[in-house]
Amino acid sequence: MLRSSNEWQKRNNRVPDAESKRQRRAPITRVEMMSPQAGEDLERGSRNGAAAPLGKPRNSPDEPKVDLRFRDVRYSVEVSKTKASLMGGEAGVKHILRGVSGAVESGQILAIIGSSGAGKTSLLDVLVGKVSARTKGLNITGDVNVNGKAMSKSFFLENAAYVPQEDRLWSALTVRENLTFACKMYSPMLSRGECSKRVDEVLVSLGLEGCQHTKVGNIFLKGTSGGEKRRTSIGVELVFLRKILFLDEPTSGLDAGSASEIMDLLRGLASDTGMIIITSVHQPSSRVFNSFDQVMLLTMGQTAYFGPAVDSLAHFARLGHEPKGLVNPADYLLEITNSHFSDTKAVQRLADAWKETPACRALDTRLCAPVSPPLAEGSKAGWLSSFLQLRALVVRTSMNSLRDPAVYALRFTV
Ligand SMILES: Nc1ncnc2c1ncn2[C@@H]1O[C@H](COP(=O)(O)OP(=O)(O)OP(=O)(O)O)[C@@H](O)[C@H]1O
Ligand SMILES: [Mg+2]
Secondary structure, eight states: OOOOHHHHHHHHOOSOOHHHHHHHHSOOOOOSOOSTTHHHHHHHOOOOSOOOOTTSOTTSTTSOOOEEEEEEEEEEEEEOHHHHHHHOSOSEEEEEEEEEEEEEETTOEEEEEESTTSSHHHHHHHHTTSSOTTSTTEEEEEEEEETTEEOOHHHHHHHEEEEOSSOOOOTTSBHHHHHHHHHHHHOTTSOHHHHHHHHHHHHHHTTOGGGTTSBOOOSSSOOOOHHHHHHHHHHHHHSSOOSEEEEEOTTTTOOHHHHHHHHHHHHHHHHHHOOEEEEEOSSOOHHHHHTOSEEEEEETTEEEEEEOGGGHHHHHHHTTOOOSSSOOHHHHHHHHTOTTTSOHHHHHHHHHHHHTSHHHHHHHHHHHSOOOOOOOOOOOOOHHHHHHHHHHHHHHHHHHHHHOHHHHHHHHHO
């Protein structure tokens, strides 16, 4: 059973004391993603000293407000004739995102919904900088700003995290070991005791104490359940408290109960810690849907609605789309904007109608409003922390290789 992050905050006392202030001033470190790809990240540089303690979040009320805005994001890709014949589809320019804008601030959760292929993952990829105008073959324009400054790679590394749709955990390590190594990578200067305390807090908050000594597992190795794996993936990013957390479908493949628990946890984290959470989400229940501060409904790479979840049905009712009887609002919105099953022209009319609404104009005004002061960026990594991170990386990789039968199977076949 998940504990609410309220409880988490209470236990950890949010009132800033001298110690938390000292630690907030301390250089902050992290590796881009605590995934098996982390080695590459380490090679790329960044990283240094101690991170803010989980229990005393850097997003406490005396912290500066974080204001994330993205404006007119456009993303297209050139599909060559060869690629089109191999992958199917037509050659030419494929428009994936067509001028998408939004704004979200500290303590809010923005849910990106839309039918399959609407552009949810693509938008997250642009927001987290996974794809950019520099990526070969892609044409990406638009701004992504945090407190008025373009979101830089170094800002992202220090203050944000991305939990992708597929779990990137070390399958032969236990849940606890995965979190511990994440802690050692993000905060190499923490003592073993401090790291263990932080891991305990995350385990309790995510309801993972019961499976903390179970191996994560993979197709060769029986391990944790799908829900436990997903929670561990989120936990890996929470051993170091962020200002902004991006998640791609954190509930995909989970049963309704587990999905609601994860969404409740994210809701609590945003409101209790002031973290911004931006997540794509697949078919949330009515209760979860109505708890979102903001919802962005995408269709064919365009916005069909952006605003409070509770106002969304009224918007579509004004456009002549009113559900018959009681429905799950998310299901209904996906149904009327699904270009694969509905009339494409009718769906396009919904996207066009959004641009004419006062809410869309209000968003444009908000995007031009004065911003909160820019946030300070951390300093460069020291050699000691880089060395400790490298050591943790080597130990983790060796442990995983020694324990994973898949590695032996591969060696045997090669
Ligand atoms: N590099 C690419 N080359 C060609 N088409 C692409 C590329 N990346 C994304 N697309 C296309 O862009 C559209 C949006 O993809 P995206 O993965 O963002 O959708 P999604 O909303 O996340 O869907 P799902 O719910 O299935 O995850 C899809 O039609 C996809 O095929
Ligand atoms: Mg997706």
